[in-house]
Amino acid sequence: xxxxxxxxxxxxxxxxxxxxxxxxxxxxxxxxxxxxxxxxxxxxxxxxxxxxxxxxxxxxxxxxxxxxxxxxxxxxxxxxxxxxxxxxxxxxxxxxxxxxxxxxxxxxxxxxxx
DNA sequence: CTGATGACGGTGC
DNA sequence: GGCACCGCCATCA
Numbered sequence: 245x246x247x248x249x250x251x252x253x254x255x256x257x258x259x260x261x262x263x264x265x266x267x268x269x270x271x272x273x274x275x276x277x278x279x280x281x282x283x284x285x286x287x288x289x290x291x292x293x294x295x296x297x298x299x300x301x302x303x304x305x306x307x308x309x310x311x312x313x314x315x316x317x318x319x320x321x322x323x324x325x326x327x328x329x330x331x332x333x334x335x336x337x338x339x340x341x342x343x344x345x346x347x348x349x350x351x352x353x354x355x356x357x358x
Numbered sequence: 359c360t361g362a363t364g365a366c367g368g369t370g371c
Numbered sequence: 372g373g374c375a376c377c378g379c380c381a382t383c384a
Contacts (some may be wrong), residue, residue: 266366266367267366279364279365280364280366281365282366283366285365299366300368307365313365
């Protein structure tokens with residue numbers, strides 16, 4: 245199983261209405277730099293809720309592609325409020341899956357923000 | 359094997 | 372809170 249696959253596996257656990265940051269996912273996967281998580285998202289396969297992964301500031305990270313993604317609209321439809329193009333990580337940051345799940349799949353605990 | 363390619367984050371002004 | 376540095380990795384052709 246590649247690092248990307250582990251990133252996708254964890255990302256798939258994020259519930260509707262919650263988000264995680266690139267850094268949190270990287271640390272949970274283990275010694276995985278945030279930019280690798282971002283790179284993984286760029287080639288996320290069908291079924292991976294890539295829209296629920298944002299940067300440390302709670303903003304949608306821009307890709308270099310010309311077309312803007314509907315990421316923000318999707319999250320707003322899931323009930324997340326955006327103010328000035330930014331969401332409140334304090335209120336929508338996911339605390340992670342159960343400890344059991346993390347242990348069974350060999351992931352580290354999700355870093356608690358704020 | 360080599361090199362190009364990136365959805366980032368912490369720290370210190 | 373914003374901005375400029377730097378770090379040195381997984382993938383793919």
